[in-house]
Amino acid sequence: MSRPNNFVILGGGISGLSAAWYLSRHVPSTTKITILEGSNRFGGWIKSKRVGEHKILFEQGPRTLRPNGIGGPVVLDMASCFVINKLNLTSSLHAVTKNDDASKNRYIYYPDRLVKLPGSSLLSSLKSVMINKFLLKTASSILLEPFVKSSKNYEDESIHEFISRRFDKSVSDILISALIHGIYAGDVKKLSVKSIFTRLYDLEQRHGSVIKGLLMGNKEAFLCQQDKDLLKIVNDENKELLAIMKDVSLYSFKDGIEQLPSAIVNDLKNRENVQLKTDNQVIKLEFGKKIKISTNDGVYEADHIISTIPSRELSHILPDKGTIPHLDYNPSVSVATINIAYNHPKILPVKGFGYLIPQSTPNNPYHILGVVFDSDAMPLQDEPPRTYTKLTVMIGGHYFNSISGKVDFPNKDILLQQSMEILEKHLGIYSTPLYYLVDIHKNCIPQYYVGHYSRLEELHYAIKKYYPNQLSVTGASYWGVSINDCVLNSAKLVLNLLSNSSNVVTGLERIDTKFRL
Numbered sequence: 223m224s225r226p227n228n229f230v231i232l233g234g235g236i237s238g239l240s241a242a243w244y245l246s247r248h249v250p251s252t253t254k255i256t257i258l259e260g261s262n263r264f265g266g267w268i269k270s271k272r273v274g275e276h277k278i279l280f281e282q283g284p285r286t287l288r289p290n291g292i293g294g295p296v297v298l299d300m301a302s303c304f305v306i307n308k309l310n311l312t313s314s315l316h317a318v319t320k321n322d323d324a325s326k327n328r329y330i331y332y333p334d335r336l337v338k339l340p341g342s343s344l345l346s347s348l349k350s351v352m353i354n355k356f357l358l359k360t361a362s363s364i365l366l367e368p369f370v371k372s373s374k375n376y377e378d379e380s381i382h383e384f385i386s387r388r389f390d391k392s393v394s395d396i397l398i399s400a401l402i403h404g405i406y407a408g409d410v411k412k413l414s415v416k417s418i419f420t421r422l423y424d425l426e427q428r429h430g431s432v433i434k435g436l437l438m439g440n441k442e443a444f445l446c447q448q449d450k451d452l453l454k455i456v457n458d459e460n461k462e463l464l465a466i467m468k469d470v471s472l473y474s475f476k477d478g479i480e481q482l483p484s485a486i487v488n489d490l491k492n493r494e495n496v497q498l499k500t501d502n503q504v505i506k507l508e509f510g511k512k513i514k515i516s517t518n519d520g521v522y523e524a525d526h527i528i529s530t531i532p533s534r535e536l537s538h539i540l541p542d543k544g545t546i547p548h549l550d551y552n553p554s555v556s557v558a559t560i561n562i563a564y565n566h567p568k569i570l571p572v573k574g575f576g577y578l579i580p581q582s583t584p585n586n587p588y589h590i591l592g593v594v595f596d597s598d599a600m601p602l603q604d605e606p607p608r609t610y611t612k613l614t615v616m617i618g619g620h621y622f623n624s625i626s627g628k629v630d631f632p633n634k635d636i637l638l639q640q641s642m643e644i645l646e647k648h649l650g651i652y653s654t655p656l657y658y659l660v661d662i663h664k665n666c667i668p669q670y671y672v673g674h675y676s677r678l679e680e681l682h683y684a685i686k687k688y689y690p691n692q693l694s695v696t697g698a699s700y701w702g703v704s705i706n707d708c709v710l711n712s713a714k715l716v717l718n719l720l721s722n723s724s725n726v727v728t729g730l731e732r733i734d735t736k737f738r739l
């Protein structure tokens with residue numbers, strides 16, 4: 223199979239931009255790369271905005287990155303090519319170290335107050351465990367987990383079922399549902415343990431117990447060969463940077479996360495073989511010897527398409543609806559973000575990253591998912607004097623989807639009003655905001671419902687059968703929603719596409735490698 227000479231990438235979020243960037247570094251300059259983005263800007267859900275006279279930075283989408291895992295070093299490697307100034311790290315990279323309050327102090331709101339989660343020191347952990355009944359139950363369920371009978375060789379179950387079975391129902395209802403609100407804005411009773419907590423699922427399958435597996439196992443054993451190779455390359459190339467990042471738990475950039483997609487766009491603009499097109503919503507794909515791509519603005523041709531748009535969108539533009547299964551199975555949830563800045567430096571009763579609200583917290587009528595203390599988490603992104611407090615309230619997620627079966631969003635004034643009422647009740651904040659920004663991100667986070675892994679398997683074989691060597695997929699709909707996951711999966715897809723193997727590359731081939739067991 224000869225290499226494609228003309229790649230078209232659907233979608234200009236971080237997945238599409240990073241796929242284009244990796245392609246542009248590895249293909250000859252005669253190979254054309256085009257990104258077709260439907261909206262009028264690149265970056266997708268990543269949106270950092272400065273507002274008001276004080277040019278305060280508000281993050282409307284993602285706000286922090288993690289340096290760990292495999293995706294962490296891969297994103298750092300990419301960012302170090304243009305966003306991170308290696309000679310003057312602190313001017314470009316804003317990091318939260320493991321000793322900062324924003325790392326040590328994380329809270330949940332349960333049942334009617336803020337509860338600090340254990341973790342900062344043994345003494346304070348013991349104290350919080352002793353005074354909170356549910357934390358005590360969590361601690362004892364961890365000790366007992368190795369003695370719980372394992373359930374091997376089952377296909378999948380919800381995160382709630384898994385955690386309740388292996389630990390305790392209260393751990394699922396309180397701690398894990400809060401965590402899931404923070405990442406997926408989702409319902410812990412519907413999301414797949416195999417796709418979201420893959421490591422926990424694998425530990426039970428391999429060792430019969432999560433805790434036993436953690437104590438005995440080595441992290442590397444869970445990596446496929448491609449991940450190990452990739453990790454070695456980026457580790458070798460970024461030794462100094464990664465050594466500094468060892469003490470970092472979270473980071474962002476001086477002008478917010480959007481600096482990353484903006485820098486990728488600037489880099490791509492300088493490459494003659496790359497075309498960047500906004501305002502080109504793809505409406506139809508037709509597959510022949512070449513692929514014909516119709517947008518609202520024109521018609522394009524490709525040898526190979528990399529789709530990074532949501533899988534549901536892809537299902538609408540493919541020919542023969544139904545030939546490729548499951549693309550529209552998982553819903554996505556919508557999240558409202560309410561960014562607020564107060565003209566007081568010390569308005570919060572506690573210091574830390576913020577708090578999440580579990581599904582089991584009673585009296586959560588406005589469906590708040592959590593509140594981030596932005597001015598504590600990333601204090602240096604604004605110019606001094608920093609005399610204000612910045613917060614982001616997150617509302618909705620799966621609650622919006624289940625209000626009445628159809629999505630029915632409150633208007634922005636009501637969302638602001640509800641946020642202020644909640645901040646008064648939870649944190650005792652009575653002040654009027656200096657600045658605010660309210661946005662509703664419709665269908666922004668895909669939900670991997672139970673059975674996601676098996677559906678991806680069928681999807682993989684269908685793409686292989688019907689569109690071999692013409693279509694591959696990546697992006698948040700498939701293997702993880704974090705920016706690290708999105709960049710890592712785009713990098714792996716491109717490396718697979720450009721390898722000399724004769725295998726058909728769909729973006730879902732880890733199904734084929736059966737690396738898991």
Ligand SMILES: Cc1cc2nc3c(=O)[nH]c(=O)nc-3n(C[C@H](O)[C@H](O)[C@H](O)COP(=O)(O)OP(=O)(O)OC[C@H]3O[C@@H](n4cnc5c(N)ncnc54)[C@H](O)[C@@H]3O)c2cc1C
Nearest residue numbers: 233235236237260266267283284285504697698703704705
């Ligand atoms: C509120 C919020 C907070 C988050 N917080 C974090 C965080 O702190 N850390 C983290 O790592 N992750 C976070 N995430 C997740 C992360 O931001 C996203 O999962 C990730 O940015 C998705 O990138 P993507 O490129 O796969 O998809 P998208 O960003 O959705 O990009 C897809 C692009 O395709 C375009 N498109 C769609 N259909 C078409 C079409 N038919 N034709 C052409 N173009 C089309 C869209 O306009 C869009 O630009 C957060 C997400 C949200 C919403």
